[in-house]
Amino acid sequence: GCATKIKVNMLQPAQYHEASLTKAIAVLPFTGPGGPEFAAEIEGVLAGIGIDDKQYFTLVDRASVDKVISEMKFSQSGLVDPKTAVKLGKIIGAQGIYTGVVTQNNYDDSPYSERRSTCVRYERRRDDKGRTYQGACIQWRYYNVRCTKRVANFAVSPKLVDVATGRIIYSRNLSSITNSQGCEDTRPVQSESVLLEQAKASVKNEFRRDIAPFYVTREIRLIDSTDGIESKEAREKLKRGLEYADKGRMDSACELWGEARNIASTSYALLYNLGVCAESRGDLDAALNLYKQSDKILGKPDDDITLALNRVGEAIKNRSKLKEALDRR
Template identity: 25%
Template sequence: MASFITCRYVARVAAALAVVTAGTAVAEIITISGRFPARNREASYLQRLAIDQFRGRDGAQLANAIGNALAEARNGSGPHFMLLGDPGARADGVLSGSATSDWEEHRVQLTRNRCVERAEPEPGKKGDGKCTRHEDVPVPCMERTTSLTASLRIVRTRDGAIVYSATKPRSETISWCPGESPSRSAEATIASMIDDIAGETRGDIAPKGETYKVRYREDRTGLSKPLAEQFKAVLRQTKIDSPGACAGWASIDREQPGQHAILFNMGLCAEERGDYPGAIDLYRQAGAAKHGDDVKVAIGRAQSLIAGAEDEARFRRR
């Protein structure tokens, strides 16, 4: 009876796929959306954040960039921070810091491929003849190293505790030779570094929503032949019907419990619907059946999603 049901299931899924995915080859993945906590959760709990004056040659530019980045931070309920210009104006925390850049240029000898031998110019034509041999030769060039060091910290006003502290150095070296131009100016490099630090700081202290893709496990080892065929059909179904595919994994598990790929794929389905503790339990069972880096990554991701959900509940109560 089970074999008949399996064959009928496979035929039904195959018919649907023949219409929707004829001739295509798409990776068997699941798309999941979730909310992750800030890397520094304590700092993310400060709702009213004042940005104090930043010291250093590039301090004001960095302060403005961080302010713009934090203004775009969102939690599940809306804008994450209320940004204040006055550190004493009812702020829950005060962000301060410094930023100083520098650059230096010096001569270097680099290797470039150059023409070292030419044919005689054609009669009646001006200029050099056609190049007949190239070689890598030493060339006098210029090199510029641009650096930026930023220091940041957030002090919680109610108790004076430093809840966030970071030093963010950046460095870039570029070179150019005769006939070439530097890829960008030192000023443009510094501006890019400042924007990068601002974006990184937002990730440090603000939560984020993310939509990501995870590949299903595809190993059918250990399954009976009929269930292995059903596995292949469910795997194809993931391209057009994720809920139906999740029901398919559960159906196979009821027929033959404990196969590692089925457990892992059921964990992905649990993660997709927001059952993160259930997902972790299934990932651990899958890992016990067959170790893999994907299990470690999945467990860590689900644990982060649990923290993100806890923080979102906290933000809603603010």
């Protein structure tokens, strides 16, 4: 309904935690169709990851990698071999080496036709002043137009090899399919390059979430119930706080709810909203405590409180992983 909602950015641990702990990395040219070019894009993804204004990974520059590859006379096909990656990684001083194979990088066109109709003869009519005008269609012409459905496929299998142990610590098959259709008389079908770029972008987004902490935006609903608030002043502060929150002014909202809570300590809505305040500033323990108090006072299940308890519980569980990932050098 009309409940006020706020958006909160929350840092999540990488889907593959061990991969996120390997910070000094190099990317070897991938094999397969368009492999070397895609490896450069993966390098761009890794170089572009920043958390709290700090670059997350340290990349061995491409020139150094290429120099060692040519000096050691590694073959292109040998670059996907973990043993080769370890050898190379030790020379260039990387903790982890990304290798990979592009298994699909293509598109397929399927022709089809669509039926169209156009009017070739209209009824001529006269109005009451004797003027003629065009009436309904009395003869149609039907024809077919040529159309195309284009499907682009992109798939890659990246691996991260730990240089110290030779273990593969991340390995996935990532794929994406995009499609477009169009006819000669309407909008044209999307070009294969655009569709393949879209498919690659989807794969890169998934890869990004796999290997480093990432932010998600959660929409959190605030509670406007005045249950347990006898004081008119406290009710007014709850309401004004919600107005501030609606305009993205959580600082003022939280201040007002804090003042209201001093007057009305048995309001589950105020406790819950203050829990949202704590959660949005990253104070998870305080948030959990406030949500629990709110839950206890209400004394019956509430969807928003249940969501909040689960969300913060999950964030507290993730906290140690995030700390390890962010502290690791």
